[in-house]
Each structure stands twice: as structure tokens, then as C-alpha cells.
Amino acid sequence: MAEDMTFLPKQQILSLEELRDTAIAFVELGVRKIRLTGGEPLIRRDILKLVGSLASLPGLDELTMTSNGVMLPKMAQPLKDAGLSRINISIDSLKPERFKALTRVGDLDEVLAGIRAAGAADFKRVKLNAVILAGFNDDEVLDLARFAVDNQMDISFIEEMPLGEISSHNRANTKVSSEQIRQQLETEFKLRDSAETTGGPSHYARVANSDCKIGFISPMSNNFCSSCNRVRLTAEGRLLLCLGNEHSLDLREILRSYPGDSERLKTSIVRAMANKPERHYFDAEQTDIVRFMNMTGG
Numbered sequence: 133m134a135e136d137m138t139f140l141p142k143q144q145i146l147s148l149e150e151l152r153d154t155a156i157a158f159v160e161l162g163v164r165k166i167r168l169t170g171g172e173p174l175i176r177r178d179i180l181k182l183v184g185s186l187a188s189l190p191g192l193d194e195l196t197m198t199s200n201g202v203m204l205p206k207m208a209q210p211l212k213d214a215g216l217s218r219i220n221i222s223i224d225s226l227k228p229e230r231f232k233a234l235t236r237v238g239d240l241d242e243v244l245a246g247i248r249a250a251g252a253a254d255f256k257r258v259k260l261n262a263v264i265l266a267g268f269n270d271d272e273v274l275d276l277a278r279f280a281v282d283n284q285m286d287i288s289f290i291e292e293m294p295l296g297e298i299s300s301h302n303r304a305n306t307k308v309s310s311e312q313i314r315q316q317l318e319t320e321f322k323l324r325d326s327a328e329t330t331g332g333p334s335h336y337a338r339v340a341n342s343d344c345k346i347g348f349i350s351p352m353s354n355n356f357c358s359s360c361n362r363v364r365l366t367a368e369g370r371l372l373l374c375l376g377n378e379h380s381l382d383l384r385e386i387l388r389s390y391p392g393d394s395e396r397l398k399t400s401i402v403r404a405m406a407n408k409p410e411r412h413y414f415d416a417e418q419t420d421i422v423r424f425m426n427m428t429g430g
Contacts, residue, residue: 145367148178150387152185154365155192157397164193171367174203180214187215194218198261200238201246208249218257219250220288225269226279234268251283259286259347264313265306273316281321281344288334288347289313310335310348317346333360351375363408371401373408381407 146154155166166186173179187195197211198220204211211219223243225231231240250258262269262276273289280287291310314337317323322340329336334347364372369384381404383397390396 146365146369146384146387148182148185150369150384151182151365153387153394154369154383154397155186156189157394157401159189159191160394161398161401164191165196166192166194167196167198169198172200172202173197174199174207180207180210183211183214183216187217194256196220198222199246200235201243201250202239204246205242205249208246208253208255212253212255217255218259219255220259220261221247221250222261223247223276224262224264225272226275227272230269247283247285251285257286259288261288261290263290263292264308265292266308267306270308270313273313274320277317277321277339277346280346281339281342284343286345286347288349290349291351310350314348321346333362363405371404373404379407 158166168179168183168186176182183195183197186192194217195215196218197216199222201221201223204219204221208219221243223231224234226240228240231238231243247258247260260276260280264270264273276289277287289310291308292306314323323337323346324340326336326338326345328345333349333351335350336345336347338345360374364375365383366372369382369387371381371383373379373381381400383400386393386397386400
């Protein structure tokens with residue numbers, strides 16, 4: 133997210149009831165998995181109430197979350213009790229000073245405490261996410277993988293996407309492909325390709341002699357758009373049909389202009405799907421999408 137953020141007034145973001153009504157519409161249309169993300173979803177007031185209401189929706193198979201982990205020491209068990217199935221936690225470095233530099237404000241000890249709390253809460257699965265940048269943390273690929281395997285967790289390594297203008301580095305110079313990451317991993321781990329999928333962009337490999345998976349998310353080097361079945365709903369109700377394009381639909385306008393009209397909402401969603409782009413066209417040399425990931429959801 134940008135250094136100098138302007139946060140939206142409360143009335144501009146969807147209420148918990150509007151989020152629930154939107155989720156109901158999607159589930160009735162056939163969606164079977166919902167992920168809560170951000171920004172940081174755990175800063176939302178009454179997040180446990182939202183988790184409970186979504187987890188109980190008839191027809192929803194799985195409710196998951198992506199978090200920075202900071203609030204999990206207090207929230208992990210209540211989230212599990214409310215019905216959250218799985219949780220992803222972002223961690224790009226195991227070195228405290230480097231972690232602070234990458235996140236600008238992050239405290240590694242807090243995140244590690246959150247990871248431990250998530251492990252103790254007995255979620256269906258805990259997965260770690262790491263974005264790898266050449267010259268920043270590409271020397272920690274093996275350390276991060278060892279940490280995940282030692283803690284009986286999965287981990288996904290993610291290629292950086294050119295979303296939002298930044299000044300911290302030149303993305304063309306920090307590219308690390310999933311293949312390069314895998315080559316590092318195979319110097320220590322025996323990886324076996326897996327056909328398993330969570331319905332997302334990850335390609336997984338099983339780690340021999342463990343119950344762990346390593347995922348590779350490769351938006352730059354291996355376009356996965358042909359199998360993409362995801363859309364994203366922003367906090368202010370904008371339905372994004374593709375992470376790498378600006379095609380969208382204002383669901384907030386529909387929810388507030390026609391409260392309680394679930395059929396109109398569902399019809400609008402179905403029509404929007406026809407505008408889901410064939411693919412994205414990311415280029416590390418340029419930034420076409422100016423919104424940051426905190427506005428979109430990870």
C-alpha cells in the first residue's frame with residue numbers, strides 16, 4: 133500500500149449486512165469458497181460476526197482468510213470457533229530488520245506469534261505466502277520453506293505483480309520467476325508435482341517425507357488466466373472481474389438503490405461475468421494498474 137494513505141469514510145464501505153447479502157447472492161449462484169482479505173481483514177470491527185454469518189451460509193463449502201498475522205494471537209481461536217476453515221499468513225522474510233524494511237512498519241516477532249497461534253488453533257490448514265524479490269529476499273527461499281515444513285504448514289511463493297506505482301525498487305530488476313525459486317528449493321527438497329488445487333492460481337508440489345505442499349503463483353512467467361474462476365469484491369463494493377484489468381461493477385450502488393432485491397443483485401452479477409477478461413497483460417517494465425493490493429485484496 134502507498135506510504136501516504138487516505139482511508140475511506142465509513143459510509144463509503146459496505147456494511148457487514150451488505151457484505152453478507154452479497155455473499156448470499158454469490159453462494160446462491162454457485163460460489164463454494166469465499167476468502168476474506170484486505171488490506172488486513174482483522175482490523176474490521178465485528179469481523180467475528182461477519183465470519184460467523186458467512187460460515188453458516190447453506191451451500192458454502194469453505195471460508196478462508198488472508199492476514200498479516202499481527203492480530204492472530206488473540207483472534208486465531210475465535211476465528212476457528214466462528215467457522216473459518218483455513219488461513220493464509222503473509223511473511224516475506226525471517227530476518228527482523230529486513231522484515232521491517234519490506235513492510236515499512238512490521239514487527240517479525242508479532243507475525244511469528246500469530247503463526248504459532250494459527251497453528252495451535254487447529255485450522256484445516258495454515259499456509260504462508262511470500263513474495264520473492266531479487267536483491268531483497270531471494271536468499272531466504274530455502275529458509276522460508278524450511279520454516280513452513282518444520283511447522284507442518286504449506287507455503288506459496290509469489291511472483292511480484294506490477295500493481296500500483298512504487299519508488300522502493302524497479303520491478304524489472306527484482307523479478308524472480310517461479311522456476312528460479314523451484315530450482316533453489318530442489319537443492320534441498322525433493323518435490324513431487326501435485327494435481328491438487330484450492331481453486332486458485334497456485335500450482336503445487338508435495339514435499340517428500342512431509343505432509344506439506346509448496347505452491348507457486350506465477351502471474352508473470354506462467355499466465356494462469358485460462359483456469360481463473362475468481363472475482364474480488366473491494367471494501368467499497370466494487371466487483372473486480374480481473375486482478376490485472378479495470379473491468380468492474382459497482383455492487384454498492386445496486387445494494388443501496390434496491391435494498392433487499394436479491395434477484396436484481398444476482399442478475400447484475402451474472403451479466404458482469406460476461407465481461408471477465410480473457411487474460412491479464414502484466415509487464416514488469418510498466419504499471420498499467422494504479423491501484424495497490426490493499427485496495428484489491430490478496
